[in-house]
Amino acid sequence: MARNSERLSSAERRLHIQQALTSSGAPISATQLGEECGVTRQVIVKDIALLRAEGTHIISTNRGYILATASNKPRRAFSVRHQPDEVERELSLIVDLGGHVLDVQIDHEVYGRITAKLDVHSPVQLRKFLDDFAPSHALARLTDGYHRHVVEAESESVLDDIERALRDAGLLVEG
Secondary structure, eight states: OTTSSOOOOOOHHHHHHHHHHHHHHSSHHHHHHHHHTOOOOOHHHHHHHHHTTTTOOOEEEETTTEEEOOOOOEEEEEEOOGGGGGGGHHHHHHHHOOOOOOOOEEETTTTEEEEEEEEEOSSHHHHHHHTTTTTGGGHHHHTTTTEEEEOOOOSSHHHHHHHHHHTTOBOOOOO
């Protein structure tokens, strides 16, 4: 890793970012990458944008950047609507049936589709999400509770079970 006194060229910096994200098992913040490369966080954010434009699949999370990994597991998008106090019930239904909630999406009339990565696939992760982020309900306020989750599971039958449970709970928006 580079020290602050060793300023990397932009190409070297982007290579370092790719290598760091590939070898890391956890998200890495732009601040941390900037310190490693001897540049500001803003420079790293621009480098990430360039890497994405070149085809590198980098995902922004609330804890930093990660590389997207390919999965052969089936996925399905579920359109749902609920009140802020029903977030735990909704996500618990999905996780308890074996679903991995990849993200939450809303359609904004000005900005288009807005997606936020969730990566919730266990009760422990669900509790952390609820403790850290759910209290703000920021996205839900923009769309009167309407949103979409992309969910991954081991099989289509698990996704069918999740769809049925969301419908039975009155959370699924159909049509």
